[in-house]
Amino acid sequence: MSTLSAVEVTERLKSLPGWRLEGKEIVRTFEFPDFAAAMQFVNAVAEQAESAGHHPDIDVRYNKVKLALSSHDAGGLTERDMRMAEKLKELA
């Protein structure tokens, strides 16, 4: 899968509120009332990741979860990352 250009990424991010470009990744931090709620979200993300065969980096800081998406095999951001970010919208 080919990587997206900076212009394409910027365009796609308009419909992905909360996500921002950081280097070759798109990242978003989700905040929850407590650790238990954060972990519930992490498990929902994990399920989506497994079913899509595409795994975000997941950083848990008590009630905050930062996700980072990139297509390491392609060397940057691809359509797969955008699709995964779209799917994660429904979970948060």
Added chain:
Amino acid sequence: MSTLSAVEVTERLKSLPGWRLEGKEIVRTFEFPDFAAAMQFVNAVAEQAESAGHHPDIDVRYNKVKLALSSHDAGGLTERDMRMAEKLKELA
């Protein structure tokens, strides 16, 4: 709870294989066969964290899980961190 001295931390780390000091935290990276196994570990850690009321930072990178322990309220490492690291030994 009072923070441990550098000497105390170094002494305690001798019985915590894999853990190392990084600034005001102790960290360890655990590796698993795949993402599903990594997530199983993350959930076991989360359960321990909730029951102890002490939550490590958790970074998931596909099949690798990095944990970081510190007592932010005390401003450094305390006995609580060492006790949690001991408990996590049994899970890995």
